[in-house]
Structure formats: C-alpha cells, structure tokens
Amino acid sequence: MIEPSKLDDLILNGDDVKNLMVDFRLTINSTKSFDFDNPSSLDDDGYKTITGLNNFHDVLDHLTTMRxxxxxxxxxxxxxFLAKMRLGLSNRVLACLFHLKSKRTVSRIFHQVREALMKSFVPLNLGFEHITRDAVLNSHQTVIATELLRNEPDRIVLIADGTYLYCQKSSNNEFQRRTYSNHKHRHLIKPMVITASVTKTKPSKPNPMPKPKTISKSKPMSKPKPKLQNQ
Structure with missing residues (x-):
C-alpha cells in the first residue's frame, strides 16, 4: 500500500501574504488575451478579425519611421490603430484589451501610427500619384467594368464609397460640432474611398461546356440455355 506523502506546514506572516498577492496580480496583468508581440500567437483568421487585414506584416514593414x-x-x-478602424471600439476598451495604461496612451498611439503611415505607406499605395493611368487601364480594371460602364475607349471606371466611423465626443468644441451627425445622433467621421474596379486575381477562363455523353446501344444479353440432364 502506497502511503501519501506528508506536506510540510507553511506558515506565512503578513508580509509574505502581501508579496504573494502582488506576485499574483503581476502575473495576471502580464497575461494577455492576444499578444501581437508574438507573431505566431494568432492565425490568419485572428489577424483578419481584429485588424481587418490578412497581410498585417506587409503593412508593418512600411512603418520604418516608428521605433x-x-x-x-x-x-x-x-x-x-487597425483595431480602432476595424471595430470602432472606444479608447478605454482598447487600452484594456491591449494592456495599455490609459486611453490617453491609446490616443498618442493613434497619432504616431497615422503620421508614420502618411510618411511611408500612403505615398506608395494611396492617392492619385502612386499609380499611372496606363497601369490602371492595363492591370487594374475589370472586364465587367470595361464592357458595361465604359462608353468611350481609354476611359477609367472609378468607384466611390463612404462609410461611418464612430468616434468619441471630443473636448474640442469645434471638432465636437463638426463630427456630430444630426442623422445618426452620434459623433462620427465619414471617410470617402475612391478606387478603380481593381481585382487581385486574374479573371479565370470560362470552363468549357461538358460534351454530352453518347449512350451506345448495347446488344441485349442472351439468356443462358438450360442444361439437359440425362435421365
């Protein structure tokens, strides 16, 4: 019969209990629900759900001016920054999710990322100057837009669309008045996006119609003749 091992009695004083609780609190605070510092902590679906991008690392490589x-x-x-654009959460909620000190820290991060993107990302990927007209016609206009919406040759088809991005009530009175919507009864920003009818994948060739199968007439099977038994 196996006897259970004996446990030594542990005596803690007030300072030991206090230090134990402090260590426990630090451990809980250091445990993150999702850790973006670890590239392998999230899969592609996780990045898409939080940031709205599958190519998060490609955008990250453009932030060369940030440290x-x-x-x-x-x-x-x-x-x-991308979670704010994707989900529209408040700064207080973002500070809690990403384990930041306060919502003011989140506001400073927005400002830093926006400036970095304007310097290194936007000139190469956005705006009318980052691509030529011939490149749009030759590589970034779909066949459907060309055939249905273009009435003259060498015309570019553009798509303009806007959406709502809700924001918090600002302490700046001028910005507060400019962002308030009488239609939605909330503070919001309405960005407008103008783009070509671009598609990343090349149009696939239509699948050929399957040839009808010909049913060959088979000869009827002859019935086997009964065997005669000698009596």
Whole structure:
C-alpha cells in the first residue's frame, strides 16, 4: 500500500501574504488575451478579425519611421490603430484589451501610427500619384467594368464609397460640432474611398461546356440455355 506523502506546514506572516498577492496580480496583468508581440500567437483568421487585414506584416514593414518604446512595440501600435478602424471600439476598451495604461496612451498611439503611415505607406499605395493611368487601364480594371460602364475607349471606371466611423465626443468644441451627425445622433467621421474596379486575381477562363455523353446501344444479353440432364 502506497502511503501519501506528508506536506510540510507553511506558515506565512503578513508580509509574505502581501508579496504573494502582488506576485499574483503581476502575473495576471502580464497575461494577455492576444499578444501581437508574438507573431505566431494568432492565425490568419485572428489577424483578419481584429485588424481587418490578412497581410498585417506587409503593412508593418512600411512603418520604418516608428521605433519600439517602453509602453508599446511597433506591432502593438499598428494593431491598436487597425483595431480602432476595424471595430470602432472606444479608447478605454482598447487600452484594456491591449494592456495599455490609459486611453490617453491609446490616443498618442493613434497619432504616431497615422503620421508614420502618411510618411511611408500612403505615398506608395494611396492617392492619385502612386499609380499611372496606363497601369490602371492595363492591370487594374475589370472586364465587367470595361464592357458595361465604359462608353468611350481609354476611359477609367472609378468607384466611390463612404462609410461611418464612430468616434468619441471630443473636448474640442469645434471638432465636437463638426463630427456630430444630426442623422445618426452620434459623433462620427465619414471617410470617402475612391478606387478603380481593381481585382487581385486574374479573371479565370470560362470552363468549357461538358460534351454530352453518347449512350451506345448495347446488344441485349442472351439468356443462358438450360442444361439437359440425362435421365
């Protein structure tokens, strides 16, 4: 019969209990629900759900003017910015999810990421100057837009669309008045996007119609003749 091992009695005083609770609190605070500093902590679906992008690392490579700080890394800063654009969460909620100090820290991150994107990402990927007219016609206009919406040759078909991006009530009175919507009864920004009828994948060739199968007339099977038994 196996006897259970004996446990030594543990005596804790007030300072030991206090230090134990402090260590426990630090452990809980350091445990993150999702860790963007670890590239393998999320799969592609996780990145798409939080940031709206499958190519998060491609956008991250453009932030060459940003540096890591003792508050956040460049990866976390970009993730906070994209999560705000994707989900429209409040700064207080984002600070809680990404384990940041306060909503003011989130506001500073927005400002830093926006400036970095304007310097290194926007000139190469957005605006009328980043691509030529011939490149749009030859590579970034779909066949459907060309055939249905173009009435003259060498015409570019553009698509303009806008959406609502809700924001918090600002302490700046002028910005507060400019962002308030009488239609939605909330503070919001309405960005407008103008783009070509671009598609990343090449149009696939239509599948040929399957040839009808010919049913060959088979000869009727002859019935086997009964065997005669000798009596």
């Amino acid at each position: 890591n700080s003792n508050v956040r890394s460049v990866r976390v800063a970009l993730a906070v």
